[in-house]
Amino acid sequence: MTQPKNNDTVVVAFTGKLDNGEIFYVVEKDNPMSVALGSGDLPPTVESAILEMKVGDTKKIRVPPDEGYGPRQKDLLQVIESEEMVASIKPLPGMVLSLQVEKDGQPQKVPATVIQVDGPKVTVDYNHPLAGHHLTYELVLLDIIKAAVH
Structure with a gap:
């Protein structure tokens, strides 16, 4: 199986958790999220991890505050x-x-x-409730939609 590349669209499901185990966001497999790699919509740490995955792989990815919702101000x-x-x-x-x-x-x-x-x-x-927190995503790569070649 192939790995995704920049500009491909990936279909993922994930659970987002704080260090204390509290779940802050869930995207279920039966209603997954699609996102284009390289669009800037994902934290760099998450995007780098997805680029190393294959369809069906599951990975735990820890995102620092500066890539998530920023530090608490x-x-x-x-x-x-x-x-x-x-x-x-x-x-x-x-x-x-x-x-x-x-x-x-x-x-x-x-x-x-x-x-x-x-x-x-x-x-x-007024800080975002997730500001200052490390965020852990337990992510499964469900599909890769290859970018159109021009």
Whole structure:
């Protein structure tokens, strides 16, 4: 059997896990994902591993934070006053809120995780929940669709 090459489309199923074993994403074999190699849609570590696989192979691939969702950024932690929130919301640690921020002069809603509630002060984290984590993908290569030769 052949291995995929750059520009081929691969069909994969995988389970994404954190170091503590928590599953954060699953793509089942009966509803697989297709992705073109070399498109930049995959972390380089994952793409390199797939290039060494054959159809039917399974591989465990560990992706560092800088190839995943980036490092955690302390400047994305913010303390806000609870009265700035909708009155019907009582913030609790772990809760994900949709908060309005300004980006490029335009208001946008972005998710923020409540880290701490100290009276009227609420500490929120705008980092992606997977930022700063090593990600492990248990991946199976289901098919290779060869790139058209021009």
